């Protein structure tokens with residue numbers, strides 16, 4: 361078992377998570393089982409309660425863990441699925457240490473960062489990697505952050521415990537270009553590596569984010585000052601079109617080979633055809649569609665990360681390029697639905713709170729009435745139910761009790777079961793639940809099976825009380841939870857493709873294995889476009 365740690369220096373947002381993901385992909389292609397995990401130095405116990413403005417998307421795992429969006433990159437780049445054990449924050453570490461102290465586990469000793477906090481972190485590294493050949497752990501934040509110190513100290517000890525031959529350090533850094541001087545600068549990298557060495561960590565590989573090629577001379581300089589062999593200075597330039605080019609770009613720099621040699625891993629020859637295939641389809645698609653995503657956090661790059669990625673995967677499945685048009689639902693409320701014209705498909709993603717809800721309902725109505733393929737995820741399914749209730753079932757003030765607690769027609773409501781969960785302290789239905797699909801539904805056709813597992817993150821549910829009324833009016837129940845009977849999928853029958861799902865399929869799509877519903881949605885969008893053109 362081998363361990364790789366990925367740290368970052370100089371600035372945040374260097375794409376450390378993507379580097380970790382792409383390295384994972386490369387190592388899988390060389391025949392190893394790989395797991396990737398994230399340690400975040402902030403004090404929140406998990407990112408579940410953080411605002412999208414602070415943190416981007418909350419990524420949900422099968423076991424219901426609410427994690428950093430980098431775990432989404434890890435799952436998309438590698439084949440395994442991750443668990444609660446693969447996401448750690450300082451908050452969680454201290455929570456565990458303090459609980460042990462209160463229980464008396466430390467036998468009256470003074471509880472300290474070294475060894476108690478660092479031991480807790482080291483234990484989590486061992487646990488996170490159980491059962492795989494290689495564990496890659498990304499450390500969030502930037503070297504020099506106060507919060508990060510206990511983690512880095514734990515990593516230093518970890519290498520001492522297991523030996524240099526089993527533990528490798530990759531440091532991601534920025535090599536900025538100063539226009540006035542017309543040159544790349546190595547000083548920030550020198551200083552961030554110096555910070556690491558102060559703690560006792562010597563990086564083995566330097567991954568340099570840069571906008572310009574790194575010359576041989578620069579490589580020598582980075583090598584000399586950072587104490588890394590020149591061949592282990594890896595250039596990481598911005599990829600042209602897609603993050604999925606990164607495995608190929610890093611293979612071009614021999615990153616996998618460097619890791620394999622340094623850790624003496626018994627590797628298969630390199631075979632990258634799976635990723636070459638993905639990139640070819642992304643760069644030279646035969647078709648093209650425009651998909652509108654109507655949400656509340658549209659201006660934020662990362663709030664719907666997995667949704668955007670999954671749409672692109674749906675394109676890959678259909679040899680189809682996708683232009684994603686981001687539409688602010690409040691804009692629709694203010695300026696009307698003109699923006700929706702010319703779209704081949706409309707998607708409403710998940711969300712919380714009532715801001716922008718009426719705009720989303722306008723988008724649903726537009727898609728339904730104009731027979732444009734519609735795909736609703738979680739909240740996007742709930743607004744579809746509300747729209748159908750109001751305009752097809754004539755339930756005038758139909759709403760979700762989340763947005764109007766006094767609605768006369770609570771078509772979306774908190775169910776009895778969920779109230780019990782809420783009383784126990786949990787507030788949401790989280791993680792993987794079963795769903796039984798209705799033969800004849802779009803969902804059944806897409807999945808090609810009648811039994812699926814999908815990830816959830818929500819409080820409110822389709823109100824079963826209205827089920828018959830909806831079905832009579834032309835809303836098909838495409839899938840239900842076989843244990844609770846809760847409605848998981850709704851579909852408008854008199855429509856080319858209109859599917860709302862109570863779960864989050866975007867957490868289970870990979871470029872190498874596009875999610876069936878995203879693939880079906882893009883297929884329907886493409887078909888509609890061709891019909892309109894004819």
Ligand code: GLN
Pocket residue numbers: 709710711712713737738739740742762817818819820821
């Ligand atoms: N706010 C809705 C609920 O809690 C939808 C949640 C979501 O879209 N993730 O049920």
